[in-house]
Amino acid sequence: MVPSSRAAARAERRARARSATRTAVLAVALPSVAALGVFAAAVASAHPPPHRPPSAAPLPGGPDRQAAARPELPDRADRTSRQPADLTAEPAARRTGEEEQAAASARRFSLPVARPGLSAVFGEPGAHWSARHTGIDFPVSSGTPVLAVTDGAVGTQWHPAYGRLATVTAPDGTRTLYGHLRAYRILRGPVRAGEVIGWSGSTGNSTGPHLHFEVRPDGETPVDPVPWLLERGLDPR
Known part of the structure; x- marks a missing residue:
């Protein structure tokens, strides 16, 4: 070749x-290409593409009807869903405060003896007084504890008519008098309402054991102790 x-x-x-x-x-x-095409088709059928809604068509009836068909705006819905304020909360709190204040006021005062009941009242005439009765009398037995009616300062003295007399001068100048005492527990010094200042007796111009009690708001002029005590939540009758 x-x-x-x-x-x-x-x-x-x-x-x-x-x-x-x-x-x-x-x-x-x-x-191989054919197999890839089959696999792609299977994946597409298992995970279809997200549905995209068609663009909204305009509502019939013009702009006014379209505005009425729209949902409420969130801020407007919030305003209309708010609940009205609780109008009872403040009066209830005020009542509670007034009750607490009344209770605190009552704690600052005390009856002069534990057992109420009167044997003589204010202004009553009688042979045992030079004019009219200047206080109220509690018919308690000798040795009954006598209590300070207010906070204040204690003073003691002997008086021909009152016998052993104790006085308590409150911070506002009110003086309370406790007459015919058998003995003193406190001769002078500070005292709290409800504290024992002495014991009842029958000293001075007295016909028997009792406690003579007076109230003098200005420190000098006696007034009826019953309404004065009632105003402070205490009933001596």
Whole structure:
């Protein structure tokens, strides 16, 4: 064979080899592409794309009807949903404060003896007084504890008519008098309402054991102790 024939034979063999290679590659690649297409279709059917609603068509009836059909704005809904204020809270709190104040006021005062009941009242005439009775009398037995009616300062003295007399001067100047005492517990000094200052007796111008009690708001002029005590939540009757 001549050289040109051999070259031509070699070229033909190389062409056949390349053709066989392309056929093999296509035989492998085409099924793979088909498989990928099937997989993509399965994924698309399992996860469909989100639904996009069509653009809203204008409502019939013009702008006024469209505005009426819109939902309320959030800020307007909040304003209309607020509950009215509780109008009973403040009066209830005020009543509670007044009750506490009344209770505190009552704690600042005390009856002069533990057992109420009167044997003589204010302004009563009688042979035992130079004019009229200037206080009230509690018919208690001798030795009954006598209590300070107010906070204040205690003073004591002997008086021909009152016998052993104790006085308590309150911070506002009111003086309370306790007459005919058998003995003193406090001669002088500070005292709290309800504290024992002495014991009842029958000293001075007295016909028997009792406590004579007076109230003098200005420190000098006696007034009826009954309404004065009642105003402070205490009933001596």
